Amino acid sequence: MNFDFSDDDKMVQDQINRFLRDNCGFDEFRSVLEGDATYSDSVWRGLSEMGVQGTAIPSAYGGVEAGYLSLCLAARELGAHLAPVPFSSSIYLAVEAIQRTGSEVQKEEWLPKLASGQVIGTLAVTETLQEQVPEDITTTFAKGKLNGIKLVVPHGLMADVAVVLARTSDGLSLVLAPLSDVMRKSIDTVDPTMGSATITFKDAPAELLGESHDGWSAMSAVYNRAAVLFAFEQLGGAERALDMAVGYAKERFAFGRPIGSFQALKHMMADMYVALKLAESNCYYAAWALQNDADELALAAATARVSATQAFQLCSRDNIQVHGGMGFTWEYDCHLYYRRSNYLALVLGGLTTWEDKLVSALPDAA
Numbered sequence: 001m002n003f004d005f006s007d008d009d010k011m012v013q014d015q016i017n018r019f020l021r022d023n024c025g026f027d028e029f030r031s032v033l034e035g036d037a038t039y040s041d042s043v044w045r046g047l048s049e050m051g052v053q054g055t056a057i058p059s060a061y062g063g064v065e066a067g068y069l070s071l072c073l074a075a076r077e078l079g080a081h082l083a084p085v086p087f088s089s090s091i092y093l094a095v096e097a098i099q100r101t102g103s104e105v106q107k108e109e110w111l112p113k114l115a116s117g118q119v120i121g122t123l124a125v126t127e128t129l130q131e132q133v134p135e136d137i138t139t140t141f142a143k144g145k146l147n148g149i150k151l152v153v154p155h156g157l158m159a160d161v162a163v164v165l166a167r168t169s170d171g172l173s174l175v176l177a178p179l180s181d182v183m184r185k186s187i188d189t190v191d192p193t194m195g196s197a198t199i200t201f202k203d204a205p206a207e208l209l210g211e212s213h214d215g216w217s218a219m220s221a222v223y224n225r226a227a228v229l230f231a232f233e234q235l236g237g238a239e240r241a242l243d244m245a246v247g248y249a250k251e252r253f254a255f256g257r258p259i260g261s262f263q264a265l266k267h268m269m270a271d272m273y274v275a276l277k278l279a280e281s282n283c284y285y286a287a288w289a290l291q292n293d294a295d296e297l298a299l300a301a302a303t304a305r306v307s308a309t310q311a312f313q314l315c316s317r318d319n320i321q322v323h324g325g326m327g328f329t330w331e332y333d334c335h336l337y338y339r340r341s342n343y344l345a346l347v348l349g350g351l352t353t354w355e356d357k358l359v360s361a362l363p364d365a366a
Contacts, residue, residue, distance in 0.1 A: 005069055005287075012055075012066065013073035019046055020081040026333045029193065032084040033336075038158045038195045044085045048117030053091055057099070062112030072232045072287040079236030082340055084193040086120045086155035088233065088347075092226040093154075094121025097163040100225075101174055101210045101218050110161065110176075122159040124150035124199055125219060131353055134172055134216050139201065141166040141175045146206040149198060152187055154347055156197030163209060164201070165219050172215035177206035191343035223348050227301040228286040231308035234344055235276070235283050238308070241315040241337045242272045245322040252324075265322055272315045279304070279311035302358035309345045309354070316341040 005013075024043050032040055047053060055071040057063025071091075078087055095114050098107060098121075113119035127150060128136045139148025146166060153162065156179075164175045183200040246269060249260030259265055286304035289297040316337040320327035327334045345351060 005073060008066075009070045009073055012070045013077060015050065016047075016052060016074050016077045017080075019050060020077055020083060024081045024083050026082075026336065029082050029084050029336055032193045039086055039155075039193070040084045043083055044087075044117055047083075047085065047087070051115075053087070053117045054115030056091075057095060057111055057115045061107055062115040064115075068228075068291045069287055072229060072283070072290070075229045075232035076236035076239075079233030079340075080240040082193075082237065082336055086122070086158055086195065088226075088230060089122040089155035089159065090114055090120050092229040093123035093222060094159075094161065094163055096222045096225050097123060097174055097209065097218070098176070100221060101213060102176070103210050106176060106207075106209065119160045120155065120158055122153055122155050122162050123219075123222065124153045124156070124162045124164045126151045126153070131349065137165055137167055137172055139164065139166040141168050141173065141206060141208070144205060144207065146175060146177050146201040146204040149200050151198050152189070152196050153199050155195045156199050157184060157186055157195035162199070164206065165215050166206075168208070168212075168215075170212050173213060174209040174215045174218050175206045176209045177201065177204055181205075189343060191339040193340075194343055194347075224298050224301040225290060227305040227348055227354070228283070228290045228297075230344060230348060231279070231283050231286060231301075231304035234308035234312040234341070235279055237337055237340055237344075238272075238276050238279065238312040238315040241312070241319040241334075241341075242269070242276055244334065244337075245269055245272065245315070245319040248323055259322075268318050268321065272311075272318055275307075275311040275314050279307040282307045299358070299361035302354050302361055305348070305354045306351065306358055309351050312337075312341040313345060 023046055028040050028043065051064045052074055054063035055066045055074055056068050057065065059065040095111065098110055114121055126132055127138060139150065146164060148166065150164065159179055162177050162179055164177050165172060166175045182204050185198045187196040187198055189196050249265055249269065250258055252259045282304045286300040289300035320334045320338060323332065323334050326332050
């Protein structure tokens with residue numbers, strides 16, 4: 001059995017890597033982190049011209065239809081290069097929700113715009129700072145109007161449309177809402193390049209996404225699929241953080257020898273490598289489950305999400321430790337990965353949430 005990606009998938013990954021290497025260095029990340037722009041427009045447009053946003057979108061809706069395996073590898077490169085673009089919210093969340101739940105008319109209207117990068121999307125769910133449960137959702141949708149407040153919406157500052165979890169007469173449903181006339185407030189987070197915002201809906205025009213459905217289950221299905229793609233972003237970031245640590249440990253000398261020869265640092269980087277490879281194995285399995293919409297997807301997604309979160313947080317943290325005193329400085333780039341690792345650890349719910357999902361998805365031993 002072949003558990004590797006195809007040559008075509010790897011070719012797509014290589015093309016994205018070369019584009020990001022040439023156009024999305026740390027200077028580009030810092031221009032968003034320290035400047036007034038909410039994301040890198042040049043990188044976003046470049047990805048659009050390559051068709052990356054449309055990787056897993058059917059050609060009938062303006063996409064490339066290359067499949068989820070290619071999208072997983074694209075996510076890995078975006079994570080490795082810390083691309084300051086609203087890709088995850090628009091593609092992993094909004095596109096997935098519309099593809100799975102939207103009507104044919106809604107798909108024909110929105111998917112081509114999302115695939116081309118002309119429109120940026122997001123998913124607005126959170127209303128409390130605790131673990132989200134159905135009873136917490138107080139945003140309402142009735143008679144074509146949406147009312148409520150959503151907290152820490154990823155890329156909410158720049159999104160053009162949002163899929164919103166709201167309470168209707170039939171219970172919780174996913175609702176599609178343009179964001180042209182809503183109130184947004186920027187939220188300070190550990191990674192400002194993610195453009196998080198609080199969005200207030202006050203009699204905002206909206207429409208039910210598709211037909212009447214169980215919104216909580218629909219959202220959970222989107223989260224399971226998005227978790228695989230976020231895990232690949234985390235995997236790419238963890239891999240690059242480890243490379244930074246190893247590269248520095250080879251070049252930095254102390255007491256006449258490279259610091260990588262010291263036992264404490266060797267053990268630290270070995271632990272980073274083990275965590276990375278464990279996450280990689282779980283991510284590969286989850287990619288297969290996502291591509292084939294397998295029955296094991298919920299289990300595979302939770303496993304990948306937990307291991308990738310742990311690997312990225314460990315590698316980004318210990319990369320700082322390997323760099324010593326300069327690793328903590330603003331001028332050095334180690335903290336950029338640390339910022340992204342901590343943001344991604346919470347974007348779909350924290351580690352405890354996904355550990356609980358992992359346990360719940362395990363087959364009954366009896």
